[in-house]
Amino acid sequence: MNETRATARAGSTGGAVVRVVVADDQELFRGGFSLILGAEPDIEVVGEAADGAEAVRVTEALRPDVVLMDIRMPALDGVEATSRIRATTSAKVLVLTMFDDDEYVHDALKAGASGFLLKDMDRHDLIRAVRVVAAGQSLLAPTVTRRLIDTLAGSGRPVPRLAARLGELTAREIDTLRLLAAGLTNAEIAEVLVVSEHTVKTHVSSVLTKLGLRDRAQAVVFGYESGLVVPGDG
Template sequence: MTIRVLVADDQELVRAGFVMILAAQPGIEVVAESGDGFDAVGAARAHRPDVVLLDIRMPGMDGIEAARVICGATDCRVIMLTTWGQDDYLFDALAAGASGFLLKDVRRDDLVHAVRVVAAGDSLLAPSVTRTLIAAFISGAAAAPLRRERLDVLTARERETMRLLGAGLSNAEIAAALVVSEHTVKTHVSNVLAKLGLRDRVQAVIAAYETGLVVPGRLGT
C-alpha cells in the first residue's frame, strides 16, 4: 500500500528537500506540497493524504491551527516540523491532533522512518517530548482536563498500560514491565484508544496526565 504524503513548509528549500527524499522512497508518494497554512488545509482536504508534514510557523495560518483543522476535518495524520527553541508550541500542537514532531535537520533515514511509523498508526513521542509535556503540566499549561471517571471503562491492565504510556515507555518496555508479549501490549493500547475516544498514543499520554493517572515527579510509582 502506497503512503500518500503532503509536505507543507514556507521555506522552499526545506520543502523541496523533503519532497525529493520522500518521492525517492518505495511505497511513498508525495501528492502535494504547500507553502502556507491555508494552502495546506486546502491540499489536505483535496488530496486526503495519509501523512501531512506541517511546519509550525507558516504565513497566513500557522501550523498549529492548520493541524487542528486538518485533524478535525480529515483522517490525515500530522507530523509537525520544528526547530530547537520551539518547545512552547509543543502542547498546543499535540492538543491540536499532531502525532509527532521532527526537527527540520532530521536525517534522511529518520524522516522516512517517521512517515512510515505515523502512517501505520503509531506516534513519534520521544522521551524529550514526554519531559516537555511533564513540564507543561507542572506549570499548569494543560487545559480542559479529561475527567478521572472516564478511566472507569478501562480494565486494570489497560489502566496500567496507559500509566506506562504516560511515563514514556515503548511497547517493548511496557511488555517487559507487565511480563506480557508486545502483541498483547498493542491490544491493550488499541483498547485504551478506542474506549476513551483518543486518536493515538500522543493523546493517550496527554490523557494520562489530565486524569492524574500519571503525576509529574512520580512516574515510577
C-alpha cells in the first residue's frame, strides 16, 4: 500500500477510533492483519508498509495511534523503525515476533515498543492487544515475557546507576518491582503479597513514576539491569 492511498484513507477516522498502520514485508500477513483489524468498529487501518523505512514514512505522514510492526523487515528492521517512530511521533508500537526472535526483543523494548505478540496468536489476541496498547498500557505475551526474562538474566552485571535508584522505592514497592520483573501479573502479585489487585496497581504506578519508566515492559528490563532480580530467583 503506497503513501498516497494511505493518506486518502486517513480522513474517515472518528475521534474514538483507534487508527492503525500495519507494517510487514509479507503481503499475506500484512493483508490478513489489516482485514482482521479493519473489521472492528473501533479500529481503522489507515496505512500499510512493506518495510521498516516505509513504516517510518507512513507513520510520520498519518500519525496513527498504533503501529503493528514486524520485527524482521528489509530496508530497515523493526527495531530501528520503532526507535525512529518513537522519536518523532506519539504512535505506540506493537511488535510482532517469531519464536526465534529473542535477539530482537530486548532491543525493540529499549527502542520504545509498548508490546510484543507472537505471529501465531489468534485474532482475538491481536484485536485486544491493539486496544490495550492504544489505551497507553503495555502488553507482553506470556511466552515473550519468559524469553525476555531469560535474555536479561544472562545479559551481564547490574548497572550501578540503576541499582542506586532502587533506594527511591519503599520496601513494598521493591517487592512489587521484583515480582513484576519476574513476569507475574497483577493478580499473581496480589496473591504473593496478600493484598488487593487495586493495591498492586497503585504500587506499580508508583514504581513506574518514581523510576521514570514508561510501562511494565520497561520495568522488567529495569529489574534485571539494576540487579534486583538475578538468575535463579524464584
